[in-house]
Amino acid sequence: MEGILLECENNNLKLTGYDLDLGITKTIQVETVEPGAIVLNARLFSDILRKMPDEQITITSDQKLLTRIEGIDTEFNILGMSRDEYPDMPAVDDSQGFTAPDYLLKNMINQTLFAISVNDQTPVLTGSLFDLNSGKMSVVSVDGYRVALRKENIASDTDVSFVVPGKTLAEITKLLSDQEEAMTRVSVGSRHIIFEINGYTVISRLLEGEYLDYKSAIPEGHTTRIVADTRTVVQSIERTSIIINDRNKSPVKLVTEGSTINLTCESTIGKVSDRFEATVEGDPIRIAFNNKYMIDALKHTECDQIYIDINGPLSPIKIIPTEGDDFLFLVLPVRLKNEN
């Protein structure tokens, strides 16, 4: 967002940033001497405002777009751009929508956003799928190697499904409040979505295309269940990860031996073995995984204790809460050579 549109009339100043994918507007009370509009460089304008020591400033633009930003002892003169050159925001057909608590939206986005695809080959996977059905909302991210799924009850009759770009979600979590009573209105059109958050209006295009059928990837049941302390598992994987780098993406191998979980890794740098105690139910297991995907998932559980459910060495590793079903993370295993 290089330019910020300032529109002023009736003692209101409407600020708009818009880059064709994502637009944010906020209206503030000002004293209007003369109505008008100007586009200013966003970075320059915010630098100026941040460094101005004054409580009150005056902004004046002339017909040549020369804009004066004035405090008591400081005066900036910069050249603006015409509002005519600023793109129009799309109109949203507010056909469907719902209202949700800020803290819940923020949490659901934060716990899933990390797993979106960074690969542009399947654009729809660079966003998270929101699915609202019979008062239950799920937010899902999938990148082909892992799934992050977060579920909550939302008081709403609307049944709707849409995919929001990751960039939009990252901006939204900055605006969403942690206060328990704060609520955000979400209006869903066919091609765009509007979030009304704390006086800000965020309009974003939606991602089009068929979302990956993540449900069919979730294995039912398990042949092995590890009941583990999340921090212990993360630290153990982090230790085995020391000899992994961008050039050698060696997998971490997990082998159970009674109630001992052995993690090993071997790369061109060296070998490491680490072990910790956990409760192991069911069959003993040998399985390998990508260290980063596993740590990402475990850290985003925000839980002290988790179940790691496994259905054999070639089936996705499932991480779920020990109570309830608020979240589910899947990590695809890495197939080991010479593995039975």
Next chain:
Amino acid sequence: MEGILLECENNNLKLTGYDLDLGITKTIQVETVEPGAIVLNARLFSDILRKMPDEQITITSDQKLLTRIEGIDTEFNILGMSRDEYPDMPAVDDSQGFTAPDYLLKNMINQTLFAISVNDQTPVLTGSLFDLNSGKMSVVSVDGYRVALRKENIASDTDVSFVVPGKTLAEITKLLSDQEEAMTRVSVGSRHIIFEINGYTVISRLLEGEYLDYKSAIPEGHTTRIVADTRTVVQSIERTSIIINDRNKSPVKLVTEGSTINLTCESTIGKVSDRFEATVEGDPIRIAFNNKYMIDALKHTECDQIYIDINGPLSPIKIIPTEGDDFLFLVLPVRLKNEN
């Protein structure tokens, strides 16, 4: 420093990092089962130590240089390098030396290091000049556009002068303690220097060559003296700097008008004017300077109030304390076009 040399005997482990310019050694107490030496990758070894949860670890190297680093539940096997491939540290002819309080050395280095040259054309200027004479020590950095000079009394009979590379000084300030009683021994040879800091021994080559004759650059007296609040001047320059960037290095112009200091700047981005009140003694002045050099100097005064002494628009701007003579900063002015 890619490799770290571990040398173990008599229950002492000596750790050495050395890159031909700068070497640091530290000896710690260990339990020696068998004496020996090995070179390990520094980053890998420190990553391992940081992530090992154990209070005690065992390090074993075999004849093939395979090295095992072992805790209770964790074991790393990495390949080391032979000590024979590690460069020898130079012997230092400890001909001259002195002892100085840590906090003083740290402060003198920090207040001058920013002004060393980053240009390799005159290598000797990429370090700071230490000059100890009759119990007075000065530390000086010069880069051709500015001078930073810091003076203190040091209880020592040694008269010595040497130039320490900026890289060494940056490492040393990390090791120097803030505790008032901590003292550092400095041994000065003809080509190398040793700092003994808090159990660490730092050995560095010295920079050779004729240091710039900064003394002749310091103007005597002044025709204009501005008595100013340091923070006020910095903030005013920072505001005028908003429209300066790497591509347009527009100077900041300072003009006195009675007790008002007017700062202005003009670039392709726009124009800015800012003003503040100060005490102005002597002639009114118009002078221009590089915003960054001036802010650097002002911030490193670590003083609430300073004198800005000026001797005409083409003479260096001198920043000195309002009391004492602990520091002196010079900033060369920028010659303005069409200036009388």
